[in-house]
Structures are given as structure tokens and as C-alpha cells.
Amino acid sequence: MLSENTNKKYESFGFRFHGCHQDEIVGIYSIGWENVYSPDYNWDGLTRREVGKYVFQYTLSGRGMIEIDGNSHPLTSGQAFLVELPSRHRYFFPRDSEHWEFIHITLYGKEIQTAFQFIHEKKGHVITFPPESATIQLLLTIYQKAVEKKITDAYQASALGYAFMMELYRFARNIGLSAQQWPEPINKAALFAQKHYDKPIGLNDLVEASGLSKYHFTRLFHKTTSMTPLNYLTKIRIDKAMELLRSSDQTIQEIARLVGYSNGNYFSKVFHKKIGMSPGQFRESKHTVPVDHIVVD
Structure with missing residues (x-):
């Protein structure tokens, strides 16, 4: 899905658009593509300043780690986690990992809150997605639109966030390619x-x-x-x-x-x-x- 951007540095984008529909339905707070190497990468979900935000982070290569409610889960290629901010979790770069490359999106709004709760009930916090799944393909598309500066107002951001939310629902109901698990x-x-x-x-x-x-x-x-x-x-x-x-x-x-x-x-x-x-x-x-x-x- 990515073209010329693969030559550029890893980037993250934040969106702060006006429009109350984002709180009622869904808005994109941030999206990014990162590759980390340092144990300094360590996010504690109880100390984050963001409130009412929902993070989806998908591992592309390497290995990371997340602790949720006292349980540890390694994160390797094809695995994603979904967490609410704030909540009891910590995701971090383990000292014995060589690197951790991932793409992430942070969403907010009442509808995405309902969606995340439904997905947690159906699939849990750590989920495997094949790269061909519609969910991941759409995530890559949203990131590319951010790189190309094609997300310019709250309505575009909400439309993309809503589409991503619908793909999460489809996945949770085992519809389409995302129900498969690839080695x-x-x-x-x-x-x-x-x-x-x-x-x-x-x-x-x-x-x-x-x-x-x-x-x-x-x-x-x-x-x-x-x-x-x-x-x-x-x-x-x-x-x-x-x-x-x-x-x-x-x-x-x-x-x-x-x-x-x-x-x-x-x-x-x-x-x-x-x-x-x-x-x-x-x-x-x-x-x-x-x-x-x-x-x-």
C-alpha cells in the first residue's frame, strides 16, 4: 500500500479538527508508523494524559510486549492490540528485542467506544490480523492519506475512522479475509x-x-x-x-x-x-x- 513514502523517515500525524460529530461518532486523534530500538519506549496506560481515546497498534516486524491486567503478551508480526486510554496496561520495547516496527491509530468518540467493547468481548485485547485483511489494508490507506496530506477536515477524518471501525466489526464477526490467520x-x-x-x-x-x-x-x-x-x-x-x-x-x-x-x-x-x-x-x-x-x- 505504501509507495514513495517507504524512502522517508517514520512519521506520525495528529489531527485536531473542530466538529462535535467526532465525539458523538468517531474521530481520528493520531496515526503513525514507527520503528523503535530503545527500552525507553514504554507507555503506561494509567499515566497517559489522553482520556477517552482508543489505540489500535499493529506489529509489522520485530517484537514488542504488552501487559494487560497483569498478563504479558509478546507482539510479533501480524499481531495487534486494542486498548483504552486510560486503562490498566503497559506496552513497551523489551530489552531482548532487536527492533519493533508498527503502525498505530488512535480514535475517539462514542461509537468507537462501543466498537472496542464489542471487539474485546469477542476477540480479546491482542488479535492476529493477516496483512491482506481489509482492516490492515484500510489502516495502511489511511496512513498513506495522512502522508499525502489528504486528510484536511473533520468530515474526512470521521469518514475514514468510521470505515476503519466497520472493518473492526466485520473482523469481530468473522466476516472476510480477516477471519483467517496466516503463519x-x-x-x-x-x-x-x-x-x-x-x-x-x-x-x-x-x-x-x-x-x-x-x-x-x-x-x-x-x-x-x-x-x-x-x-x-x-x-x-x-x-x-x-x-x-x-x-x-x-x-x-x-x-x-x-x-x-x-x-x-x-x-x-x-x-x-x-x-x-x-x-x-x-x-x-x-x-x-x-x-x-x-x-x-
């Missing part, structure tokens, strides 16, 4: 592909991200996703290319570069093979094609 090595590889698809990465990079042998990884990846690792990476790239073709005036060569292809001609060949038309034809037909995403094998 941690596959989570790691898939998240790596989604973050770095705009780079010249390939199978060996995905294997390294998974921590498995190439043979074991390729078999497990196909068993989990019904796709080969390279087909999965191609799917991410083509999906993003279609989004750019529909929403921007960038050239085919520029779009090819933004989705990880150094050669525009090769990109066009791959695109035509998967979609059945050239990138130019797809762009010209964008007002008549009745779908935003095309499922390919």
Missing part, C-alpha cells in the same frame, strides 16, 4: 512485499523476510495464499498501478517506476498479461471499467 513467516513476507513493492525486490528478499528456507517458504506461502510469492508481489504492484492509472496523470514510465519496474516496456507486458489490456488502454477505459481492483491468479 507468522508468511505475515512477515507479505508485509515486506506490501511495504517495499516499489523497490527492485524479488523472491530472495521475501524469503529473507520470512526467516525460512526457500523451499519451505515457497510451499508454505502457496498453501497459505494460493499464490506463489512472486505472483503475490506482482498482484500488489498491478493493483497499485491500476490505482495510479485511474487517479493520476503520471506517465506509464513513471507509474512503472513507482510500482517497482525499472523498465516501462516490461511493466506494460506484465500488465497486459495480467489484465488483458495495456496500461494505456486501461487508463482510457477508466470511466467504463466497473471495478476498482481486478483479481488475478
